[in-house]
Amino acid sequence: MPSKQSNTLRIIGGTWRGRKLHFPDVDGLRPTPDRVRETLFNWLQPIIAGARCLDLFAGSGALGFEALSRGAASVVMLERDGNAAKQLRENMAILKTTGAQVIQRDALEFLNSGHGDAAPFDIVFLDPPYHQNLINPCCTALERSDWLSANSYLFVEAERELQTFALPPGFEHIRNKRAGQVGYHLAVRRQSG
Numbered sequence: 001m002p003s004k005q006s007n008t009l010r011i012i013g014g015t016w017r018g019r020k021l022h023f024p025d026v027d028g029l030r031p032t033p034d035r036v037r038e039t040l041f042n043w044l045q046p047i048i049a050g051a052r053c054l055d056l057f058a059g060s061g062a063l064g065f066e067a068l069s070r071g072a073a074s075v076v077m078l079e080r081d082g083n084a085a086k087q088l089r090e091n092m093a094i095l096k097t098t099g100a101q102v103i104q105r106d107a108l109e110f111l112n113s114g115h116g117d118a119a120p121f122d123i124v125f126l127d128p129p130y131h132q133n134l135i136n137p138c139c140t141a142l143e144r145s146d147w148l149s150a151n152s153y154l155f156v157e158a159e160r161e162l163q164t165f166a167l168p169p170g171f172e173h174i175r176n177k178r179a180g181q182v183g184y185h186l187a188v189r190r191q192s193g
Contacts, residue, residue: 008020010034011066012037013066015071016069021065023061023087024084029060029081029084031062033179035179039179045070047122049070050072052123053123056128058079064088067123074101077103082104088100107128111145111147113145120149124152125155126155127157131159135156135162135165151190153186153188154167154168155185158182160182161183
């Protein structure tokens with residue numbers, strides 16, 4: 001039986017390339033695979049520098065820390081599990097980053113609470129636990145509460161067999177791929193006018 005500290009992920013690009021971070025054993029927590037992250041950040045390369053990112057189901061922090069490593073200005077990481085949130089904060093300290101903020105809260109609760117005066121996000125990572133039907137309600141809440149910038153990007157990672165889901169109004173799919181048991185999708189919000 002592996003120890004809890006044997007769970008590691010590797011940052012694959014940018015400033016922290018090659019750095020290894022730990023994550024706890026939490027039911028349903030599965031870091032985005034390296035090859036999926038590599039493809040995603042190749043897609044985002046033209047717009048990641050200076051972006052404000054929201055990682056709705058942060059888990060191990062694989063997407064959020066990768067974004068910061070590659071030049072994102074900030075990442076808000078939502079994680080409801082206390083052990084995972086604690087480890088995210090510890091990894092922030094290890095990386096000596098001030099660009100991340102960890103909020104221990106349910107993602108839908110957070111989205112439905114409204115964003116107040118917070119600036120909208122340029123990139124949203126939506127990688128919820130599989131088979132819990134969270135993608136559509138999250139997309140609806142993102143749009144309803146105006147969390148998104150005019151030309152924002154939405155990355156969705158889901159179980160391979162999930163072929164379709166409802167994007168927020170004004171979004172269009174621009175990339176779709178599969179790797180193993182994972183289906184992943186990138187959509188962009190097109191500013192009308």
